[in-house]
Amino acid sequence: MAVSTEVKIFLKPKKVARKVAREINKLIKESNRKRFDIALSGGSTPKKLFRALVKKHHDTIPWERVHFWWGDERCVSPESEESNYRLALEILLQKIPIPSKNIHRIHGENTPEAEAIRYSDELMMQLQNTDNIPVFDLILLGIGEDGHTASIFPGRLDLFQSNNFCAVATHPETGQQRITLTGKVINNAKNVFFMVTGENKAIRVSEIMNNEEAAKKHPAWHVDPVHGSLTWFIDEPAASQIS
Ligand code: 6PG
Numbered sequence: 001m002a003v004s005t006e007v008k009i010f011l012k013p014k015k016v017a018r019k020v021a022r023e024i025n026k027l028i029k030e031s032n033r034k035r036f037d038i039a040l041s042g043g044s045t046p047k048k049l050f051r052a053l054v055k056k057h058h059d060t061i062p063w064e065r066v067h068f069w070w071g072d073e074r075c076v077s078p079e080s081e082e083s084n085y086r087l088a089l090e091i092l093l094q095k096i097p098i099p100s101k102n103i104h105r106i107h108g109e110n111t112p113e114a115e116a117i118r119y120s121d122e123l124m125m126q127l128q129n130t131d132n133i134p135v136f137d138l139i140l141l142g143i144g145e146d147g148h149t150a151s152i153f154p155g156r157l158d159l160f161q162s163n164n165f166c167a168v169a170t171h172p173e174t175g176q177q178r179i180t181l182t183g184k185v186i187n188n189a190k191n192v193f194f195m196v197t198g199e200n201k202a203i204r205v206s207e208i209m210n211n212e213e214a215a216k217k218h219p220a221w222h223v224d225p226v227h228g229s230l231t232w233f234i235d236e237p238a239a240s241q242i243s
Contacts, residue, residue: 002192002230007209009239013197016233017048018056020140020195023231025057027138027191028066037127039071039139039181041150042084045195046140050092063098067126071139071186072151072169073106075115075177082176083108106179112168116179120165123185130227134165136189139181143196147204147218150186151178160186160219183222190228194220199237206241 010016028036040046053061068088076082078089085105093103104122107115127134141149151169152160159167160183169178186192196205207214208221215221224230 002225002228004229005231006229007232007234007239007242009234009236011236013045013048013235014052016195016197016235017052020049020193020233021052021057023193023233024053024138025061028061031137033128033137035065035067036137037067037069039069039136039189040084040088041071041140041142041195042073042087043142043144045142045197047087047091049140049195050088053092054095058096061096063096064102066098067102067104068093068098069104069123069136070106071141072178072180073108074151075108075112075168075179077109078105078107080108108179112177112179116164116166116168119179123165130188133188134185136185138191138193139186139189141186141192141194141220141223143194143201143204143208143218143220145200145204146172147207147215147220149194149220149223151180152182152219154217154219157217157219157222160222183219186223187225188227189225192223192225192228192230194223194230194232194234196232196238197235199240201238202241205232205234205238206243209242 073084074082078085123134162182165185169180
């Protein structure tokens with residue numbers, strides 16, 4: 001059970017993004033560690049967050065202390081338009097003074113099974129850990145219309161419950177392979193932020209908030225950091241069906 005769970009609702013996606021950016025700044029400043037390890041999510045929602053971090057926090061966040069990882073990545077080259085790394089590189093990483101050694105992308109161009117092992121090893125070598133499980137200071141997550149999070153899709157709760165730190169997943173519609181963190185690492189984070197915007201997410205959000213029976217099949221519902229805090233940052237359209 002998360003130490004604390006909060007739901008924050010905002011009028012517009014830009015307000016969500018700016019609040020999350022402020023909260024990231026605050027967590028970094030409050031951290032008593034010399035480094036701060038964040039796992040980024042992919043998809044389109046993080047774009048506004050990346051812009052807010054550049055526009056509002058370029059000079060206030062000590063970027064040399066920040067290490068960026070990914071919660072999931074598509075098994076594509078880093079130059080692909082599908083790459084979550086490329087999205088962050090173009091909108092955020094190229095626009096802030098962060099050392100390249102602080103960027104730990106998932107090598108989507110590698111053989112998926114081998115990359116899941118390589119990335120797991122890098123996590124174990126670089127992150128602090130509890131009970132030999134890597135600990136992120138913050139994991140950012142989104143939620144798909146089907147209730148997936150990271151790249152753990154409905155019907156694949158076995159990946160969420162895997163004993164491994166990373167898994168190879170397959171997108172149920174496109175067949176695209178993905179590398180994803182598993183629930184073992186996600187639920188071991190100090191802080192987990194869900195960023196959810198848009199009317200098309202309202203049903204899933206309402207099920208997760210109000211209908212445990214329906215929500216249990218959604219991987220996103222199983223995100224519950226054991227020792228950490230869980231915060232939902234949602235815009236009004238996505239929150240419109242919460243009772
Ligand atoms: C990915 C993401 C994925 C995303 C959701 C929501 O690689 O696609 O990590 O889990 O967070 O699909 O995507 P949107 O933000 O585009 O709605």
